Amino acid sequence: MTAALLRRGILFALLWWILSEGRAGSWGLGAIAVAVALWASVRLLLPASGRISVAGLFAFMGYFIWNSVRGGAQVALIALRGRQALQPDMLEMQLSLRSGAARILMVNALGLMPGSLGVRLEGDRLRLHVLDARMPIAVAVRALEARIEVIFREQP
Amino acid sequence: MIEIASIVLLCMGAFFYFSGTVGLLRFPDVYSRLHALAKADNLGLGCIVLGLALQAESLAVALKLLLIWPLALAASAGISYAIARRADALGIRPWRREDT
Numbered sequence: 330m331t332a333a334l335l336r337r338g339i340l341f342a343l344l345w346w347i348l349s350e351g352r353a354g355s356w357g358l359g360a361i362a363v364a365v366a367l368w369a370s371v372r373l374l375l376p377a378s379g380r381i382s383v384a385g386l387f388a389f390m391g392y393f394i395w396n397s398v399r400g401g402a403q404v405a406l407i408a409l410r411g412r413q414a415l416q417p418d419m420l421e422m423q424l425s426l427r428s429g430a431a432r433i434l435m436v437n438a439l440g441l442m443p444g445s446l447g448v449r450l451e452g453d454r455l456r457l458h459v460l461d462a463r464m465p466i467a468v469a470v471r472a473l474e475a476r477i478e479v480i481f482r483e484q485p
Numbered sequence: 486m487i488e489i490a491s492i493v494l495l496c497m498g499a500f501f502y503f504s505g506t507v508g509l510l511r512f513p514d515v516y517s518r519l520h521a522l523a524k525a526d527n528l529g530l531g532c533i534v535l536g537l538a539l540q541a542e543s544l545a546v547a548l549k550l551l552l553i554w555p556l557a558l559a560a561s562a563g564i565s566y567a568i569a570r571r572a573d574a575l576g577i578r579p580w581r582r583e584d585t
Contacts, residue, residue, distance in 0.1 A: 347552060351545035397558075401528025405501055408508030408521050417517055417579050437562040440523045440569075446516060448569045458516040458569065458579055 334367065341366045385479035392476055393438060396469075400443035407460065418462040419448070422470060424455045431481040435474060442469060487539050494536030501529030514580035515572045523565040530557055 341363045349355040407414045426432050436447035439457060444464045449456040459466045478484070508521025534550045541547035 344552075347545050347548045349545075350549060351543060397524070398528060398531075400524045401501055401531075404508060404521050404524045405504035405528070408504045408511060408525065411511055412513050415512070415517060415580075416582055417514075418581070419579055436566050437559070440519070440562045440565040441527055441558070443524075444520070446520055446523075446569055447566050448516070448573045456573065458520075460517060460520050 334371070337370055338363060338367055341370075380482065381480050382482055385476070385482075389476045389480055392473075393441070396443060397441040400441055403443050404460065414461075416461050416463060418459050420457050420459055420466065422455045422457070422467060424450065424453050424474060425483075426474060426477060426481075427483055428481050431477050431483060434480075435477055438473060438477075439470070442473060445470065491536045491539040494532045494539070498529045498532030498536060501525045501532060505529060515577060516569060516579050519565045519569055523561050527558055527561060530554060 342359070344366075345355075345359040345362055349359060424432070424435065426435055432450060436450045436455070439445045439447035444460045445466050446458040446460075447455065448458050455470075457466070457470070502525070505521050505525030508525060509518050512518045512521055531554055534554050538547040538550040541550060
């Protein structure tokens with residue numbers, strides 16, 4: 330608990346330092362802002378409620394950034410070639426993610442991965458729109474799901 | 486050197502924004518337009534904040550610029566999902582090649 334508070338406090342102080350662009354005179358207000366942020370974060374997300382894997386989070390971020398760059402470049406090329414390059418379809422898949430945060434991360438991240446867009450996640454059924462049905466989207470969705478399972482320490 | 490890298494990144498950002506907008510105008514239905522907007526604009530914004538951060542006067546200013554990216558990213562991803570979900574709930578069928 331104390332360690333978690335300390336970690337969050339350092340994070341918020343760093344955030345304040347960035348937002349105030351390093352001005353030394355701003356720390357009076359900054360101390361209040363950090364305290365209020367800390368209070369709100371404990372109210373909204375109890376430190377004990379989610380032990381996430383930091384290594385998993387960094388691995389996910391690397392994977393996410395690389396694939397969002399691929400996704401952006403791909404859709405830019407499709408846009409320049411016009412609609413004859415499209416072959417859209419709706420897919421239905423089974424997801425096994427359980428925790429709320431993991432599911433939210435999943436449907437949101439899908440929209441930035443190459444060729445996929447989360448449309449609906451209800452229970453364990455995921456409905457997604459794909460730009461080009463010839464791309465191996467189902468494999469990519471499984472890979473993304475596996476990485477999110479690692480972050481939230483969920484067993485498949 | 487940094488100047489050149491910054492200019493290249495800013496031009497790439499402009500290109501991705503441009504193609505995102507082209508996609509918005511050219512794509513046939515709400516779902517494929519969301520792909521174009523969310524993905525291309527996200528990459529465009531990433532290039533632009535990176536290009537501007539290279540020219541920033543201090544580390545804090547550079548980090549502040551870079552912080553804009555995850556915030557906009559979370560917003561655009563969340564909004565895309567919300568719009569797609571609503572379109573699906575309204576029964577809007579995705580465009581398929583056969584219906585041209």
